[in-house]
Amino acid sequence: MLDPLVNLIVELWPVLKRRLKFMVLMFCLGLPYVFVPQVMAEHEVNMYNNFSVTSNQVDGSGDDQSALTEGTSFLNILTVNGKGTISDFNYRYSIGAKATDDSRNDVQKLSLTRLQGRLSNQNHTFTAGDTFAAFSQYSLNTAVKGVSYRYIDNGNNVPDVTVIYGIAYPRWDNFWGLDAVQRHVAGARLQQHVNDDFWVAASYVQSEDQERVNGGSLFDTKTIAFDWEYQPIMGLTISGESAFSDTDESISSVAADDNNKGSAHKLEAIGDGGPSRVVLSYERISPNFMTLLGAATPDREKTEATWRYKFTKKVNLNFGLLWYRDNLGGDLAFRTDNYRPEIGMTVKRMFSRRYSVADVTYKFDRSYGGGNSTKDHHVNLGYRDRFGMFDSDTNVGMTIYKTSSSRDDEEFIYNTTLSTRYTLGSFVLKPSLRLGGWTLDNDLDNIRDRVWEYSIGLGVDIPSMKITSQTRVGANRLDKETGDDLNKMMASVNIYYRPDFLEMFEYSQIYVRGHINDFSYSTNNRDFTENSVTAGLIVRF
Amino acid sequence: MLKKIILLTLFISSLVSTNVMAKWWIFGKSEANVATRYLYLNDVAFNELDEQVTLYRDMLPAGQVVLRGKASSGKSSIGKIEVSLDNKETWQKADKSEDGSFEFSFVPEIDRTYQLYVKILNTSGTSNEVDATYREITVSDSDIDTIIRQALDSMIQAYQVEEPRNFMTWIDDDFAGDYVLLDRAIRKDFTAFDALSLNYTLNSVVSGRNGKVFVTFTFNRQVTSSRSGETFVDQGLTEFIFNVTTAKAKVVAMKNPLIFGLSDAESVATGTVNSDENDENLAVDDDGDLRLGPADGDDDSGSFAAPVNLSVLSYGPYPLLTLQFDAPVYVNAASYRLVVEWSRSTSGPWVLDDEPLMPDPFSGQFGLHARPEVNDPSTIYYRVALERISDNQRSSWSDLVSIP
Numbered sequence: 001m002l003d004p005l006v007n008l009i010v011e012l013w014p015v016l017k018r019r020l021k022f023m024v025l026m027f028c029l030g031l032p033y034v035f036v037p038q039v040m041a042e043h044e045v046n047m048y049n050n051f052s053v054t055s056n057q058v059d060g061s062g063d064d065q066s067a068l069t070e071g072t073s074f075l076n077i078l079t080v081n082g083k084g085t086i087s088d089f090n091y092r093y094s095i096g097a098k099a100t101d102d103s104r105n106d107v108q109k110l111s112l113t114r115l116q117g118r119l120s121n122q123n124h125t126f127t128a129g130d131t132f133a134a135f136s137q138y139s140l141n142t143a144v145k146g147v148s149y150r151y152i153d154n155g156n157n158v159p160d161v162t163v164i165y166g167i168a169y170p171r172w173d174n175f176w177g178l179d180a181v182q183r184h185v186a187g188a189r190l191q192q193h194v195n196d197d198f199w200v201a202a203s204y205v206q207s208e209d210q211e212r213v214n215g216g217s218l219f220d221t222k223t224i225a226f227d228w229e230y231q232p233i234m235g236l237t238i239s240g241e242s243a244f245s246d247t248d249e250s251i252s253s254v255a256a257d258d259n260n261k262g263s264a265h266k267l268e269a270i271g272d273g274g275p276s277r278v279v280l281s282y283e284r285i286s287p288n289f290m291t292l293l294g295a296a297t298p299d300r301e302k303t304e305a306t307w308r309y310k311f312t313k314k315v316n317l318n319f320g321l322l323w324y325r326d327n328l329g330g331d332l333a334f335r336t337d338n339y340r341p342e343i344g345m346t347v348k349r350m351f352s353r354r355y356s357v358a359d360v361t362y363k364f365d366r367s368y369g370g371g372n373s374t375k376d377h378h379v380n381l382g383y384r385d386r387f388g389m390f391d392s393d394t395n396v397g398m399t400i401y402k403t404s405s406s407r408d409d410e411e412f413i414y415n416t417t418l419s420t421r422y423t424l425g426s427f428v429l430k431p432s433l434r435l436g437g438w439t440l441d442n443d444l445d446n447i448r449d450r451v452w453e454y455s456i457g458l459g460v461d462i463p464s465m466k467i468t469s470q471t472r473v474g475a476n477r478l479d480k481e482t483g484d485d486l487n488k489m490m491a492s493v494n495i496y497y498r499p500d501f502l503e504m505f506e507y508s509q510i511y512v513r514g515h516i517n518d519f520s521y522s523t524n525n526r527d528f529t530e531n532s533v534t535a536g537l538i539v540r541f
Numbered sequence: 542m543l544k545k546i547i548l549l550t551l552f553i554s555s556l557v558s559t560n561v562m563a564k565w566w567i568f569g570k571s572e573a574n575v576a577t578r579y580l581y582l583n584d585v586a587f588n589e590l591d592e593q594v595t596l597y598r599d600m601l602p603a604g605q606v607v608l609r610g611k612a613s614s615g616k617s618s619i620g621k622i623e624v625s626l627d628n629k630e631t632w633q634k635a636d637k638s639e640d641g642s643f644e645f646s647f648v649p650e651i652d653r654t655y656q657l658y659v660k661i662l663n664t665s666g667t668s669n670e671v672d673a674t675y676r677e678i679t680v681s682d683s684d685i686d687t688i689i690r691q692a693l694d695s696m697i698q699a700y701q702v703e704e705p706r707n708f709m710t711w712i713d714d715d716f717a718g719d720y721v722l723l724d725r726a727i728r729k730d731f732t733a734f735d736a737l738s739l740n741y742t743l744n745s746v747v748s749g750r751n752g753k754v755f756v757t758f759t760f761n762r763q764v765t766s767s768r769s770g771e772t773f774v775d776q777g778l779t780e781f782i783f784n785v786t787t788a789k790a791k792v793v794a795m796k797n798p799l800i801f802g803l804s805d806a807e808s809v810a811t812g813t814v815n816s817d818e819n820d821e822n823l824a825v826d827d828d829g830d831l832r833l834g835p836a837d838g839d840d841d842s843g844s845f846a847a848p849v850n851l852s853v854l855s856y857g858p859y860p861l862l863t864l865q866f867d868a869p870v871y872v873n874a875a876s877y878r879l880v881v882e883w884s885r886s887t888s889g890p891w892v893l894d895d896e897p898l899m900p901d902p903f904s905g906q907f908g909l910h911a912r913p914e915v916n917d918p919s920t921i922y923y924r925v926a927l928e929r930i931s932d933n934q935r936s937s938w939s940d941l942v943s944i945p
Contacts, residue, residue, distance in 0.1 A: 046684075048684070048686070062772075065763070065772035065774065066763065066774070067738060067740075067761050067762065067763035067774045067776075075742065077742065077743070079686065081684070096744075096745065098742065098744070100742075104740075104761045104776060105740075105742055105759065105761070106742065106759050107759075107776075107818050111744070113743070113744040113745055114744070114745040114746065114747070116747065130745050130747040130755075131747070132747040132748065132749035132753070132754075132755040133749065133750070134749045134750055134751075134753050134755075134782075137717060141717075141782065141794065141811075142755065142780070142812070143745070143747045143749075143755040143757075168815060169815070170744075170757050170778055170780060170814050170815060170816050171744055171745070171757060171778065171816070174816070178816065178817065178818060179816075179817035180815050180816045180817055181815050183815060196578070196579070196611055196640075196642065197578075197579075213817050214817060214820075231578070231579055234576055234577070234578050234579075234613065235588070237586075237588075270588075272588040274673075277588075279714075291812075292812070294811075294812075295717040295718075295794050295811030295812060296811060297718070297807065297808060297811065302719070304719075304721070320721060322719070322721045322722075333930075340721050340722075340725070342721070359706075363724075363725070365725060370930070372876075378725075378728065380705075380706070382706060395704065395706065397705075397728075399728070399732075411732055413703065413731065415702070415703070415704070434702070436702070436703070438703070438731070438732075438767075440732065440767070444902075445902070449767060449768075451735055451767065476735070476736060478735050478736070478765065478767060478770065480767075480770055483768075483769055483770040484770035485770070486735070486736065486765060486770060488736050517738075519736070519772075521770070526772075
């Protein structure tokens with residue numbers, strides 16, 4: 001009796017499959033309209049719009065190096081959020097769009113940036129459109145355009161359940177023009193609270209790529225993951241995850257698929273109590289473990305330990321050790337081991353000064369393998385304090401880079417900021433001075449490169465007129481022993497004004513931002529100057 | 542591998558079971574018997590929260606702040622559990638179950654600051670360490686977009702003025718690409734870059750479970766290489782995941798194309814954004830040189846750009862031949878080897894020549910013995926590629942030169 005129906009589905013399936021992304025899109029677009037009109041009485045809508053016009057001018061023979069688009073362009077960002085209740089359900093939706101005629105802002109002139117509807121009560125959550133149902137680090141940790149449902153148990157000893165289906169496009173424009181691999185994602189997660197101290201979860205995620213883009217690979221993956229967390233005693237949390245992936249990679253339409261199976265495991269213990277916080281973690285990810293939707297670095301075995309200890313009320317100590325290595329499958333020509341120990345100390349109220357904070361850190365980078373050897377030392381000193389009405393923040397850092405027969409560099413970084421705040425009648429003045437420098441000594445080639453920079457800023461706020469502003473002028477000089485030197489002069493002005501005549505809006509702001517950058521190289525035909533002015537209006541209601 | 546996991550599990554278990562109250566991680570400093578076994582604020586564990594907590598109206602479940610926990614009281618029974626929101630001036634009873642679990646919720650006022658403490662008293666009158674439960678809670682009216690913009694603006698500002706300490710305050714302890722490696726990578730970025738200009742516009746901002754927020758944004762960037770002085774421009778679409786459970790949004794994951802930590806993209810990025818618009822993005826090689834390439838930013842994942850401008854610097858007396866080219870990356874004998882092929886025709890077949898010795902330091906010039914076939918009355922052609930020693934990855938082939 002069901003045969004005709006089955007036959008019909010079988011016949012229509014290829015067509016349905018081709019139109020699947022369009023159907024998902026239509027479903028997402030239509031969802032808010034299904035329930036919004038029913039509940040206008042309890043409905044709240046907020047709109048945010050930011051419209052700006054920018055005028056850029058780039059002069060000089062090296063103007064092709066500028067990232068600015070010459071001429072006048074506009075950018076408009078619109079977001080509409082709504083929320084309300086239907087019976088015992090809360091709902092929310094969000095729609096966003098962006099329009100611009102400057103391809104540096106976006107390759108699309110008009111974009112649908114977000115589209116989401118969510119309906120939830122204490123137990124059930126339905127989401128359509130932009131859906132971020134993060135399962136676990138290795139299995140699913142990215143948003144998709146699709147639908148999800150989540151059931152949360154509230155003391156009934158039934159597992160929490162999440163199911164999701166969608167397409168892992170990074171933007172809605174991928175549905176109607178901008179190319180991206182069409183990655184269909186389906187998954188489910190069960191999470192069971194065994195008792196108050198222990199929960200365990202299982203996730204299954206499957207993805208299938210369609211529509212090859214620029215001759216790139218297509219992947220079909222199946223990932224199963226188990227994660228858990230256990231708090232055996234107060235302050236101690238042990239958690240872990242194990243995931244197994246099975247991936248088919250299609251390099252081209254004529255080549256046979258390449259199948260890879262891999263696994264990833266993670267175990268972490270966090271002890272947190274009194275003055276101490278200790279974290280121990282171990283991770284092992286096989287070379288063939290592939291997660292297109294989660295987060296993992298393949299071919300890595302890693303152990304990490306950190307200890308943060310509040311020695312006294314004024315002194316904090318930090319210790320850390322990270323070790324990791326590759327070549328777990330033995331396929332590479334050699335294995336590389338990396339050690340990254342570090343130690344740091346922060347001292348507050350030094351010399352009985354109320355606002356002083358000093359910190360010192362030492363970090364060591366060691367890696368070796370295949371005849372290569374690297375030993376880098378990083379030392380950093382920082383001091384913050386207040387002298388009278390001036391706040392100061394100074395940092396000095398030194399790094400020694402040593403790589404066998406290819407690098408022997410010493411690097412110094414230093415910067416200091418001095419700032420204050422002074423009220424003069426109805427004006428609040430916020431002057432600041434910043435000085436910075438960087439030196440790199442290459443001892444192998446006997447080369448020294450330097451950067452000097454300074455800038456002076458003045459912030460002026462007029463609270464009675466709802467105006468804030470910031471002006472900054474400065475220079476940056478790159479001195480290179482070989483290659484082009486660069487002198488960069490910069491000036492910028494930002495003014496923000498909340499006018500009374502726009503008080504009908506919940507929030508409004510008119511802003512003007514301008515900057516001038518002048519790049520001058522020792523090879524004159526690379527010189528260029530950028531002038532940019534942006535005026536905009538933000539309203540929210 | 543499984544053996545190591547089991548051993549580590551047994552090790553941790555042994556620490557737990559040896560002496561529960563010793564608590565090795567607080568080094569002998571004892572705590573009261575009366576305490577919270579666990580404590581969550583809107584489903585986020587207390588120990589993951591800073592002392593100052595900002596909650597955002599948009600992310601409150603049913604507009605409420607919910608405190609949920611479980612008390613333990615040693616050998617005595619639990620008497621009462623109270624919560625103060627006003628710096629211990631007044632106390633309100635929490636709903637308590639027989640097993641010690643409790644819940645307390647309130648509808649907060651926007652922009653008001655609550656100074657929260659939890660007090661547990663057992664029937665003997667002993668209290669927990671109340672001050673250890675202190676959290677200053679503020680509920681902000683800011684929408685999620687504003688919070689994310691503040692975080693990105695602050696990170697870009699710190700990155701542009703090269704303040705690693707300030708920058709890293711915006712990175713979550715649970716950063717998926719590893720906090721320590723990102724810290725090292727941005728310091729290397731600061732060595733590699735100068736005069737950075739970076740602009741972005743948000744696309745989608747999607748809230749998930751446990752305060753996680755998924756963000757996509759387009760960016761454009763202009764930067765000068767401090768090694769070569771060359772200026773690079775690129776743009777693209779990328780994705781971040783933020784954790785919005787503390788006073789500010791902190792990054793827990795970043796994908797290629799990266800805007801931070803490019804110097805160790807392999808460790809920092811956890812994935813690549815699936816979009817055709819990311820066809821050419823900035824990358825930094827092991828030596829700190831910049832280049833434009835595919836968005837995966839992974840030097841080890843495939844071939845790299847070819848040597849260009851291959852030419853004959855000198856030829857003769859036979860068989861002395863010196864070729865030169867411009868390398869796409871900083872090349873030295875410790876990391877790369879030269880691969881040379883020759884053919885009688887521009888269309889091949891190509892034959893592998895003896896591997897020429899790469900001079901150290903390498904300036905783009907190298908010598909080799911010309912093929913004896915060059916003495917035949919015909920032209921022969923050469924082409925060159927670079928091969929990275931660490932993983933045997935080979936660049937594309939250069940253009941051709943002919944001899945004589």
